[in-house]
Amino acid sequence: MTAIPQPLFDGPFEGSARAAEIVARVQDFLHGELAELARAHGIDHEHGADRALLQQVWRRAHALGFYGMTLPEEMGGLGLPVLDHVLIKEAIYASGSPFAPHVFGELSGPPRVGALARQATPQQMAQFIVPVAQAEMAICFALTEAEAGSDAGAVQTRAVLEGEHYVVNGRKRFISGSPFADAAVLLASTAAEGAAEREVTAFFVDLRSPGARVESGYKTMAGQTSTGDIVLEDCRVPLANRIGAPGRGLALALGRISVNRLLHCPAMLGLAQLALRDARDYALQRRQFGRSIAQFQAIQHMLAEMATELAAARALMLGTARALDAGGAARAETSMAKLFCSETAFRVADRAVQIHGGEGIVQGRRVEFLFRMLRMYRVLTGTSEIQKNTIAKELLESA
Template identity: 45%
Template structure:
């Protein structure tokens, strides 16, 4: 893999064209749209703000591009999807995560088609791929993050259906969603102990309340709490079989870990790019900041960390494309990318000095986003646990 801050993928004509068009849209139409609305990272916006982005992204072939052709996508490989996600991660656009369908769109439902009934596909999933409906995923609770089995949300039998009671937090895209893919603990244990099931919960159902979630340090208002109080779901809303909830919710954890890495790599690349530009243009005592050896060494470390993190990620993604299951490599990639991406962002703030700690600057935004990545989708400590288990257990 060649080091570059401007990957063009000339060896893959399809990907080359997609990346070029995606950059044009992010820096052109989408930038203009956000400018007209005066959007910033901390803006509060509604679904009505997102719907034009969903529609336009679908028209341009980006929304759900990774889905199979029979679902309206281009059937991208994991490596190709990662390249597009890296571009989104490198973009300063506030709404960039809606372009490929990360924000409650096709990327959230692609993996669950295999569990869905025809009814569920027609009512819930296909409308999401078309940008007509949106969803959120509700697994996390205040006392059940990394320890998902600590969840308290329960599903109690009621006739052919169930009554859901509990409180989910950090349901990303919840403020804009029509339904939630929600994991609950069954009130009645199975022979082997507690069971967990997945349900498709319409968010306008009596007993279901969507509350504004906590605002993360990135300042984004994209989280919701899903509060359930004796909320009835019918048998047609059970996704998969009873007891398959954690398999559905966590079953693609290796893929998900790896596909979160390109987003962080994109942010790290942007932080490095901004730092290089600043070092070239910022004048200190009559010379560019970049003439100082301390700055040169810091930039060299940042570039090396980015290259190493990117190389290992795309190597693991290539293994996925070959049909392999790189579990240990996924743990390693998530750990290394998270730690190095944040280190790059931290160094970028240091290089920018005063301008790096000013509220509203792009470097500040990258610092906040990349700090979160060390916790989201499994903390660095969880990744280390997984690596250690692989090394120590027979």
């Protein structure tokens, strides 16, 4: 079994006793069973698993109680507070496992549907949400289009009601998890042709339906292929698959945007901790001029800056989690956390590459992958510039 890395910083665990127990068990799962599975199938961060192997991971994670833990208790989850969720996710990503995103089912599992349970009809629960929660179905969230990114309401995909079905036409771009999804939570315009007001509505769409297809082929700068386009050509979606009332799509999709922004931070910081650990260990073993480079002040200062900035980012993340658990909206704080954590994590990765020297710029080295992966987080889930807009808006409106 692979040795479980020790935390970078000493100190008491800041979550609940239940969360501490989950972290210990999930670490055993990641560094034991899943590490062996990755080795057996040649899986790493840039050589992903196929759908059959992913479903094996999902089902095993579900059997161990990890897969749906983020769901509300009434759906079989643990109803975790945000702080516990953040700490568990941070530990998962700090493990370095290529299966880290699949333990919770982040790309295609329970986190995609948990917030919809209160709006879903009994039929939608049985057809979509329960199978996703039980690791029997994969689902993606399809909002982004060529002209609808930061401006989420500018969707051009149209859904026209004809009797008991909506006829849907359009193309969704850069949809995470779509290459292995069975269904999508899809947002489309239901406004009348030429209407001045936007009306965006959410639907469950079975991607195996006639007129729906997924076009894979995107490879991100981090080398991953879990993103694709969803193309809809006269796809007939039952009226019964509409989620909530017409025009409520954006409210449903963005209703938990503050929490969702924060929940990307532990992934960034977990990966950044991995970069710092790799840089520290490399500095200790790399020798130049008769001694380890860790003895050079320039290297020590880089390591000190990396550790200090990570500690500050982590404090902001945990403080924001506590504010959300206390019932605060924390709109500015979650944007601050997303902004600061993503920028900090990338700076840490950049210095880690610098410490590795020539070894750090060779493809196939983990630190080089982390550099590319952490660069992406400055764009994903809301760019740094959009976060600054939100922070400024909240600040000015509070005057």
